[in-house]
Amino acid sequence: MMPPARSSVLVPSAALLWGLQAAFLTPVLALLLVSLYDATTVQVGWVIAVYNASGFLAALVIPARADRARRYLPSLVVCAALTAALAAALALSTSLPIAAVALAVLGGPASSGFSLLFAHLRHSGATPNQVVNTRAVVSFAWVAGPPIATFLVGAFGDRSLLAALGVIGVLSVAVTALMMRGAASDRLRPPVVEQQTTMRPSRSTVAVVIGAFVAVQAGNAAAVAVMTLYVTESLGLGVVWAGAALAVAAGLEIPALLIMGRLSRRFTSLGLIIAGCLAGIAYCAAMAALSGPIALLAVQVLSAWLVAAVAGIGMTLFQDMIPQPGLAVGIYANTRRIGAIASGAIIAFGSTSALGYRGVFVASGLVTALALLMLLVVRIRPSRSGHH
Incomplete structure (x- = not known):
């Protein structure tokens, strides 16, 4: 497990960044599709459906692959990098089809970062209380995110949200890299034995x-x-x-x-x-x-x-x-x-x-x-x- 002092700072920071990513992108995605790519209502529906389908599949495949390796932080770094790549792709895109492909190929897998973070917590031996407290940080991000996003749009325009999303992705890469640096634990120690007898239901x-x-x-x-x-x-x-x-x-x-x-x-x-x-x-x-x-x-x-x-x-x-x-x-x-x-x-x-x-x-x-x-x-x- 990471040293308590390092973990006490880095894990909530990572949770805050992943919460902000979702709080920035999810509520305004339809607005961005319309304002940046002139999408119709029907097109918005289809693009969001494809994006959600990609996220659905990624949430099953990517964390399951990390389970087999019993290492979650490397995959978390990849998801953070995909967040930054998504922001760049949407900012550079000039057509709705390209934006849709970017959301499906980059955005769906990037959204798995939330699952990987909490899987890492569990693998590191975090108690239910620690997991729930970390989830509270994500909720704080959802409270703070929409007002910040609204301010950015009002002050700097719609594309400012993509710049903010890119910054969040880069910061997430940095924070996760620090977690990996301080957690040779993820490679060198054996998997943590669960703290109590767990359910193994049918x-x-x-x-x-x-x-x-x-x-x-x-x-x-x-x-x-x-x-x-x-x-x-x-x-x-x-x-x-x-x-x-x-x-x-x-x-x-x-x-x-x-x-x-x-x-x-x-x-x-x-x-x-x-x-x-x-x-x-x-x-x-x-x-x-x-x-x-x-x-x-x-x-x-x-x-x-x-x-x-x-x-x-x-x-x-x-x-x-x-x-x-x-x-x-x-x-x-x-x-x-x-x-x-x-x-x-x-x-x-x-x-x-x-x-x-x-x-x-x-x-x-x-x-x-x-x-x-x-x-x-x-x-x-x-x-x-x-x-x-």
Whole structure:
């Protein structure tokens, strides 16, 4: 394991940079495609679909290859370099097809850096509390990233985001190189023996947990996607209240993750995620029933608790179930991608009901309840090993 002083600086720095990469690129990718390459709405949809498909495959293949070598930092350096290369390619590109190829060939694999970082943490013997605290740094990046991106666009234009992305890629290469320099450990020491007896559930049990995570991710994605329309159309409030609600939820996510990390010392990962699902069901029920701005902001604490459970503790649960840490985080990351796709059906079904956009929260709550039931089935099955 790296020396504590070095690790305490470099690992959070790497997490911050990978969080900023996603926070800079993901929310504004459609805007960049339109403003820089004159893409139509249909073209934007296809390019983003190809980019996400590339990321989906890369999240399974690249971390799995690193698992076989039991070395994650070399692959992490490559992903960081691909981030810088992507920024350069998009900046130099003059046509949408070239930009689409760059996103598929460079951007998809680059996004695997998130999985590799957390796989390295697990391989280095990090505790669940340390993993969750590192995930809180990523959440901070998501809080800080969009305002910084908005400022850059307003002050320097759309292409400034590509320059910022390139700088982030170069800094990520430098930070990871320092991690490698201080971790001859990754090559010279044997793989860390896991600190406690871990789950080795059957494939059917793993499939149930994956299905539950896809469901809860879909419900949450649908709730976030319709927030603005719900606030303006159903509650009759100004759009600023939607932004305030999302900002409050994002801000609360960080302390929620830190609390979750402390609780992971006393409670099982599965138990904390079940508690998160209960908070998610309560959140959806409250959103479907509330009528004023104060209540809108107050219930965001429930949303933050759900996200903290799924985003922080969920990663450790997958790594407990699946012995290959890279593949485990890759599969976990893909539950979010699949959930985002499935959220479209939840929105379509819920919004066409008599409840309007309130119906989306009802549907999201039902889907989250389904996820809870799936996790409870896993929880009550006799366990032959581990305490999860």
